[in-house]
Amino acid sequence: MARLTFYGHACFLFEKNGIKLLFDPFLSGNPQATVAADEVEADYIFVSHAHADHLGDTYEIAARTDAKIISTAEIAHECQNRGLNAHAMHIGGKFKFEFGYVRVTPAFHGSGISGGHACGFIVNLDGFTIYFAGDTGLFGDMKLFGEIEKIDLFLVPIGGNFTMDLDDAVYATKLTGTGTVVPCHYNTWPVVAADPDEFCTKVSDNTAGRCLVLAPGESADF
């Protein structure tokens, strides 16, 4: 069994086989956060980019838990310079970890760090595949990801302004041929306001995917 927990904004915890994967742990200062940075547990921390609403509490959590940070090289090196445990990857790269393999995908967005890139992650654990899109606009290669991977779970931003809005995210769900889609990166602040129920209705009407809305703090089992 696997469990996905939404901690608000774009922060998720995915647990399978006793391994905890934490994505974009922005908790301090996150109006939606349902857990404190000093309470959350992680074995691995995925960082899509270095904007404060994604890098968030990564340094503090990694220092406390000794979790390994997985990110693009510039961010991973910054973590290593701070004495943290980090694995540097880059866009298009694939690597096999103890829990499964990770592909780093492009994300059309700023990096938040000098010389860096924003990214997304495709994570395969025992054949269960998650695509965490990161902060990104819609792009056609999402279709390619759906062809080379069977995406079971798509974690996608719907808030617009900085990322895809919900209509683009519906299209992305269709392109990726996703099984279950969970929206994120919305209603944290007024500038990213979006209606998740409208997103789900449009997912049902336009894709073969299943939409699952998690309120901050809520979990779902897979």
Ligand code: NI
């Ligand atoms: Ni960002």
Ligand code: MN
């Ligand atoms: Mn963001």
